[in-house]
Amino acid sequence: MNNENKILIKNTTIINEGKLVVADVLIANEIILQIGNIDNESNYKLIDGTGKHLFPGIIDGQVHFRDPGLTHKGDLYTESKAAIAGGVTSFIDMPNTIPTILNVESLNQKYKIASQKSLANYSFFLGVNGENIDDVIKMDTRQFIGVSDDGLYFSKKGNLLADSPEKMEKLFANCQSIIAIHSEKEEVIEANEKAYKKKYGEAIPAKFHPLIRSAEGCYEASKRAIEIAKKHKARFHVLHLTTEAETHLFQNDIPLQEKKITTEVSVHHLWFSDKDYDQLGMLIKWNPAIKTEKDRKGLFKALLDDRIDLITTDHAPHTLEEKQQTYFKSMSGAPMVQHSLNCMLEFYKQGLISLEKIVEKMCHNPAILYNMTKRGFIKEGYYADLTLVDLHSPWTVNKENLLYKCGWSPLEGTSFQTEVKQTFVNGNLVYDNGKFNENKLGKPIEFTNN
Template identity: 50%
Template structure:
């Protein structure tokens, strides 16, 4: 493997930014120091004026393989992730078939090993009738990121609404339990009311009223009650409402929290005001809601009630999204542009670059106890990204790497550029070009 020295670059790590040299050797960070001198074969990269960040770890993506490969594949979406500075991902189980058995779960790991340019892990899926399979994952707690429970509408048979199932999983799982929290009964009741009022004339603007604040809050409250009862390790995904924030605290260090929460980039960026422009393109579950909810999410992100920034990357074909509201599927492709979006907010003074690194790299590593990733530390894997904060990145059809071929950011210019992405020491992406000769690695966990 080629070794590298990155010279004179602003290293952003653990709350500080310092200009250093970084020596990458045999997949790992060998040394971080001023003026590194080494002998032997290495390639030198001039980092003057640029920043080196730990690679983003996205704890919630849907890469659609197996079974839904007209939308995306692990190969295409991992490639897009790397182009956007995401070096590791954790992928959700609602594929076709869903990852509801140990055999089906390991099939996904085999696809990742063969085709993923980024490091990978896959969640074990929960259903009302697969508790025995879920609990077998306890034997894989060092090699599987967690158990995913959909406590709201989802693909196939993955809605878990049986309280006995929830009781058993929360009381017996030794892995982190990640939940999608929306109350199905509330959603169904709202849908019936809106159908009676508007018939077939529902639009994306109705989405946050059907999948409303109450549906999110009630479901999150139930999940937290189960977790507290059994001292389970709970991580609630994609918080979208200001009301839910009262359920989370910031009094403990992240490593000591038993209940954590995530916010996604689209809930930090868009509001219900944007449905007029984007329509079904930003239809997602949980829904993008009113501006006061976005304001609350930002406040909670900055004061550490929200622990992680992720994407919930969920691609669908352009044709699917052009259907009427009731037929158009929920989900937005985001993994290629999440870091660029947050760097835009750095440029706007909304958040510091150190805080972005904390929430997108350090916190996922701590939250999931990921082994030797998420930080720029000597001895850790060299998952890192070179960013030009003086550059620009215009999103155009030809540079969108998602298989679906579209993005809600098409036509937008981000005020930063990702120039290099290293995955476990391999320079996988450089200025628009990929080197796919080395694949990513299966992530391991300190449990």
């Protein structure tokens, strides 16, 4: 019997569906074949999981891997490599590449590039910018996991939220797939920008970013969009929530499977707050902005009480040169995908969140929310996307251990107590204690959309 493709993880603590269970996991080819007490009588490739924790692979519901067209910042190879080192086995990438992903041709081109270089599993949002709504609502929704305006709202002519509530209404009334929106009101931002520019010129300090891209702008945009979505019974998802006030717009009294309106928080909005601008400046300039400590705590609370459904990264790399500019020139966004699980596990170490909750928000819920087929859980018959973590293995982020093409992180100098030791994607051991197996590429994520 040929056991080359069989891997047995022995004696590991499995975190799945609200429980921690010590067991063995047998992987055959792509899938989890068996979970239980399994003898190694057939000489499978053996991995000792003693003292380690086995997570379902992290599914990051929002990244910008910059491929095609912006590959000086990152590409589907470099950023997916950083992802698997951080325990992320699947990701959904945003449409603000060059070209922007506004039709099926560019979408298919991106699938092709990913099939040649992504080490993790992948899926893509179709971009919706206000100009292609008529096309989007006619398209076969089996072709894309969702539609999104994220990163496209800069374009005035195609702006969805600021200038065209009627266009948004049309989209929500007719689109059959998940609509994932970057929720900030452009009019509020523009008025604030003008006022601060008058006072400070170009030299606006980074700490004013959350006052320019203000809590008010986020709340008003989210409130209006939710009203329109409810009116049309649309399947609506608010990306990267940043304010305590917005969390009260979401429900926690029905299961995720039944929710029409959902939301997420990105790791940096849980990790940083306005107290960090003095030290990190433009490096933590993100859109929507990192806001107050009160907002950070409010987001954490809403995550724990299930008003917030997912944790994502909004991994958005730019070169250091693109970041270290005066306020208006400095690009918004920063890389995070390599350290999202580490950050959440630090919160676990501080007693702020359980391992089960981390798995729910980073693994189970993304799979449920985007209707992914056989991913996000440690279950027999599911894809063997798995992450083995040592919860007692301290290390520090520095330039040498960063894998991003842009070569920097706002977390440099941060010490973590936990370390991803091994990552399996579709049953392949792709990351093993600092070493990569680059012969095995990820697959397109299968999903059902209606």
